Amino acid sequence: MTSPLTLDAVFHIGPVPITEPVLVTWAIMVVLSLVAHLMTRRLSLHPSRSQAALEAMVSAVDSQIADTMQADPAPYRALIGTILIYVLLANWSSLIPGVEPPTAHLETDAALAVIVFCATIFYGVRSLGAAGYLKTFAEPSWVMIPLNLVEQITRTFSLIVRLFGNIMSGVFVIGIILSLAGFLVPIPLMALDLLTGAVQAYIFAVLACVFIGAAISEGRPPRRAEAEQQETR
Amino acid sequence: MRIDWWTLGLQTVNVLVLIWILSRFLFRPLAAMIEARRAAATKQLDEANAARAAAEAERQKAQQEAADIAATRADALKRAAEDAEAAKRSSLAAAREETDRLRAAAAADIARDRQQAAADASNRASRLALDIAARLLSRLPEEARVAGFLDGIVTGLADLPAPVRATLGADGAPIRLKAPRALTPEEIATCRARLTEALGRPIDIAPVVEPDLIAGLEIDMPHAAVRNSLRADLDRIAAGLMEPAP
Numbered sequence: 422m423t424s425p426l427t428l429d430a431v432f433h434i435g436p437v438p439i440t441e442p443v444l445v446t447w448a449i450m451v452v453l454s455l456v457a458h459l460m461t462r463r464l465s466l467h468p469s470r471s472q473a474a475l476e477a478m479v480s481a482v483d484s485q486i487a488d489t490m491q492a493d494p495a496p497y498r499a500l501i502g503t504i505l506i507y508v509l510l511a512n513w514s515s516l517i518p519g520v521e522p523p524t525a526h527l528e529t530d531a532a533l534a535v536i537v538f539c540a541t542i543f544y545g546v547r548s549l550g551a552a553g554y555l556k557t558f559a560e561p562s563w564v565m566i567p568l569n570l571v572e573q574i575t576r577t578f579s580l581i582v583r584l585f586g587n588i589m590s591g592v593f594v595i596g597i598i599l600s601l602a603g604f605l606v607p608i609p610l611m612a613l614d615l616l617t618g619a620v621q622a623y624i625f626a627v628l629a630c631v632f633i634g635a636a637i638s639e640g641r642p643p644r645r646a647e648a649e650q651q652e653t654r
Numbered sequence: 655m656r657i658d659w660w661t662l663g664l665q666t667v668n669v670l671v672l673i674w675i676l677s678r679f680l681f682r683p684l685a686a687m688i689e690a691r692r693a694a695a696t697k698q699l700d701e702a703n704a705a706r707a708a709a710e711a712e713r714q715k716a717q718q719e720a721a722d723i724a725a726t727r728a729d730a731l732k733r734a735a736e737d738a739e740a741a742k743r744s745s746l747a748a749a750r751e752e753t754d755r756l757r758a759a760a761a762a763d764i765a766r767d768r769q770q771a772a773a774d775a776s777n778r779a780s781r782l783a784l785d786i787a788a789r790l791l792s793r794l795p796e797e798a799r800v801a802g803f804l805d806g807i808v809t810g811l812a813d814l815p816a817p818v819r820a821t822l823g824a825d826g827a828p829i830r831l832k833a834p835r836a837l838t839p840e841e842i843a844t845c846r847a848r849l850t851e852a853l854g855r856p857i858d859i860a861p862v863v864e865p866d867l868i869a870g871l872e873i874d875m876p877h878a879a880v881r882n883s884l885r886a887d888l889d890r891i892a893a894g895l896m897e898p899a900p
Contacts, residue, residue: 428658440661446668453672457680464687466694472687479684498685499677507672523665528658532665536673 428526442523449510449523489627490634497633500540504533505626512588512618515595516611522618525589527581534580537629538573545636554636580628587621776892783891784868787884791869799834800841803870806882808852811873818878823857832864832872834883845871 430438460471468476482502486494508524515522523529545554558569591614595607791799811819823829831837831845846859864872870883 427656428661437664438658438660439664440658443661443664443668446665446672450668450672450675454675454679457676461679461683464683466687466691468687472684475680475684476688479681479688483685495685499673499681502681503669503673503676506676507669526661528661529665531657532662532669535662535666536669 426527428528440526440528441521442526442529445511445514445520445523446507446529449507449514453506453510485627486630489630490637492634492637497544497630500536501626501630504537504629505622508533508584508625509619509622512622513615515588515592515614515618521592522588524584524621525592527585530581530585533584533625534577537580537632538577540629541573541632541636544633548637557636576628576632580625584621584625587617591617780888780892783888784885787868787888791884796835797841799869800837800871801844803882804845804848807871807873807880808848810880810882811849811852814878814880819853821877822853822873822875823855826858828858828860830862830874831859832862832867832874832883834863834865834867834869836863837861 428440428442430440431444432439460475464472479498479502482498482505483494486492486497486501490497511522511524511529513522514520515525524533542554545557548554549557558566560569591610595610595614598607598610811822814822829849831849837845842859842861845861846857849859850856862874867883867885868888870881870886872883872886873880
């Protein structure tokens with residue numbers, strides 16, 4: 422067992438070291454691309470079971486986005502849905518013998534958190550404008566500007582550390598027990614890892630929704646409150 | 655602890671590429687299909703609503719037609735009832751008219767029968783009276799059956815209007831004088847003398863035997879007749895009996 426805080430290159434492409442998380446991520450990308458292509462080749466108004474399952478998943482993602490962000494889910498569906506699916510498959514990839522999940526390394530979690538951080542800024546600026554978005558850092562008063570700036574950084578780090586800690590710890594615990602107890606003993610812990618992986622994927626996606634939703638709705642009345650106000654008029 | 659920036663960068667690119675791939679090949683087609691299904695469902699709902707509205711309109715139309723049919727039926731029943739009532743009244747009127755006619759015919763028949771019965775009774779009474787009179791007169795002298803009625807025939811002759819009396823025996827024709835038996839010469843002479851005296855000019859008489867007279871005399875001319883006989887009296891009595899009561 423190697424340290425999760427260090428990465429060894431499997432091979433190099435020129436000066437670029439290709440590590441195991443990158444390879445596993447490429448494998449996940451290939452699998453997901455093939456599955457997406459195969460399952461959306463023959464979509465029909467009368468869905469098959471697989472199409473119905475996929476549509477149910479997309480509807481669930483849309484529903485979660487709409488509930489969390491109080492906004493139309495279409496612009497955020499690809500980002501949130503991809504993060505959910507990727508993190509879930511990355512977490513569950515530990516079930517394959519010899520494969521270490523990419524999310525058990527800081528680089529992958531940091532990449533995901535950076536993408537969420539950038540997406541938060543992008544959607545906030547697109548929704549409120551650059552000045553409007555910057556003004557949100559002075560809410561409720563200018564005194565809060567340093568705290569809000571620090572919050573942007575800390576919540577991104579919290580995303581990284583939460584996912585990394587949960588998945589890495591699971592992998593380590595299983596590795597330690599496997600080395601100490603034997604072949605079949607870690608199976609219950611692996612089952613628990615499945616649950617942990619699913620929960621962490623859900624939490625990561627929901628927190629991304631919350632951050633983006635907060636960015637696009639900061640300083641504006643909630644959508645529901647707007648609707649109620651329009652109804653009262 | 656060491657951050658592998660190459661891995662961080664590659665993973666960032668990998669996730670961004672994966673976002674694009676899944677957006678292109680998974681989320682967008684599925685969302686489009688969900689939207690298409692929603693649109694199709696909305697269209698079907700709209701069509702169903704339109705069909706329901708059309709069905710509702712048809713139902714209301716059918717209800718209206720049923721109401722019209724009911725109204726027409728009620729009108730037809732009312733008309734039929736009125737026609738039946740009219741036919742009933744007509745039939746009753748015709749029956750009443752027929753009844754009245756039959757009743758009138760029956761009354762006429764009854765009246766005729768009564769009249770016939772009265773006539774028969776009168777005839778029987780007349781015959782009975784004739785028999786009685788004939789039996790009574792047969793007990794009287796033969797002269798009484800003529801002489802006793804001579805004054806009456808003279809009086810009846812005097813009661814005739816003057817123009818009628820002037821025609822009696824004016825052309826020399828004898829006056830037909832009916833008697834219940836053959837008159838004797840003395841009786842013929844007496845009758846001629848009394849009639850001559852009543853008319854105021856000489857006349858001749860032609861006696862005619864008429865046993866039905868029973869008793870009495872009668873003058874029977876084409877333009878005048880004077881009856882003074884028991885037969886004439888019985889005929890008058892019978893006619894009086896035959897007259898309907900006022």
